[in-house]
Amino acid sequence: LPELPEVESLVCGARGNLLGHRFEVVEFYRSDIREPIPIKQVKTVLLGQTVNAVTRRGKYILVHTATGIVGIHLGMSGRFICCDAAQPMAKHTHAVLTLDQGIQYRFVDPRRFGRIFALRADEIESHPFFARLGVEPLDPSVSLSEHLFVMSHKKLRSKSSRTIKQFLMDSSIVVGVGNIYASESLWRAKINPARKASQLTRHQYVHLARQIIDVLTEAINAGGTSFRDYRDIDGKPGYFQQSLAVYGRETKPCKRCTALIRRTVQGGRSTYHCPVCQSAKSAD
DNA sequence: CCGGCCACCTGCGGGC
DNA sequence: TGCCCGCAGGTGGCCG
Numbered sequence: 001l002p003e004l005p006e007v008e009s010l011v012c013g014a015r016g017n018l019l020g021h022r023f024e025v026v027e028f029y030r031s032d033i034r035e036p037i038p039i040k041q042v043k044t045v046l047l048g049q050t051v052n053a054v055t056r057r058g059k060y061i062l063v064h065t066a067t068g069i070v071g072i073h074l075g076m077s078g079r080f081i082c083c084d085a086a087q088p089m090a091k092h093t094h095a096v097l098t099l100d101q102g103i104q105y106r107f108v109d110p111r112r113f114g115r116i117f118a119l120r121a122d123e124i125e126s127h128p129f130f131a132r133l134g135v136e137p138l139d140p141s142v143s144l145s146e147h148l149f150v151m152s153h154k155k156l157r158s159k160s161s162r163t164i165k166q167f168l169m170d171s172s173i174v175v176g177v178g179n180i181y182a183s184e185s186l187w188r189a190k191i192n193p194a195r196k197a198s199q200l201t202r203h204q205y206v207h208l209a210r211q212i213i214d215v216l217t218e219a220i221n222a223g224g225t226s227f228r229d230y231r232d233i234d235g236k237p238g239y240f241q242q243s244l245a246v247y248g249r250e251t252k253p254c255k256r257c258t259a260l261i262r263r264t265v266q267g268g269r270s271t272y273h274c275p276v277c278q279s280a281k282s283a284d
Numbered sequence: 285c286c287g288g289c290c291a292c293c294t295g296c297g298g299g300c
Numbered sequence: 301t302g303c304c305c306g307c308a309g310g311t312g313g314c315c316g
Contacts, residue, residue: 002309002310003309003310006309033292033293034292034293034310034311034312035312059310059311073310073311074309074310075292075293075309075310075311076293076308076309076310076311077293077294077295077308077309078309092294109293109294110293110294110295111292111293111294111295111308112292112293112294113292113293113310113311114310115311128312129311129312161287162287162288166287166288169310171310171311178309178310179308179309179310180309267288267289268288268289268290269310270307270308
């Protein structure tokens with residue numbers, strides 16, 4: 001579920017349901033997720049309070065009220081589902097927030113890698129979870145290409161030999177580029193994922209940044225449905241099935257050149273690339 | 285200070 | 301059927 005496009009879509013949808021509404025009931029069914037949920041603090045922020053804003057930093061969802069902010073991260077398997085109070089409770093529902101009209105937001109997370117925490121309004125940028133986060137790729141005031149180029153060169157001084165794929169997935173450099181969109185944007189930019197980040201030219205970073213912004217934007221516009229088991233109400237597969245060019249397509253033909261997509265492992269995570277379009281030495 | 289690796293969990297699909 | 305293995309969208313923290 002959670003790559004940046006899913007989180008962004010969720011935040012947009014949540015604004016419609018939450019803004020100006022009040023949490024009447026806040027329930028927890030288990031609090032031992034990634035870190036224990038600070039139930040008392042979370043209730044202080046939410047219970048009986050009206051939502052002033054719903055924002056996002058990286059893949060963190062932030063719900064603002066007059067008494068503070070609750071941060072929610074979905075981890076690998078988390079969902080934040082809006083439904084009627086009458087709906088049967090899904091397995092692994094750990095928290096239920098009931099709004100004034102009986103609408104509920106439910107936090108469901110089988111693997112429990114997600115987090116729920118509270119912070120004060122003035123803590124957002126200094127909180128450990130946010131302090132070292134890199135730039136927002138879709139922030140129009142940021143030159144993503146220049147940032148990536150400069151950061152990749154900074155690391156060069158400390159004999160870094162990090163690959164471009166792992167560099168893109170480093171949230172202290174840029175947030176929101178997860179395992180799917182790292183592979184996808186490198187394929188679009190025709191850059192081999194095993195190349196050293198420090199060896200790419202400024203020109204290549206310009207091209208790569210363009211692809212990152214485009215692929216994330218397209219996925220957001222498609223409603224953030226880039227997960228494996230997504231089906232819409234008619235049972236049709238979402239963006240994931242239709243539009244991902246390489247992710248999860250090992251041994252299938254490249255959508256540009258028909259060569260067979262290859263799966264490799266970098267930092268313990270699967271990487272997909274086309275050995276022809278993204279040939280290792282291509283300076284493109 | 286930095287890069288690399290692990291841990292944290294449950295579920296699912298494939299092979300035997 | 302059923303068991304076992306590998307794999308799954310993330311990331312903070314620890315170790316060397």
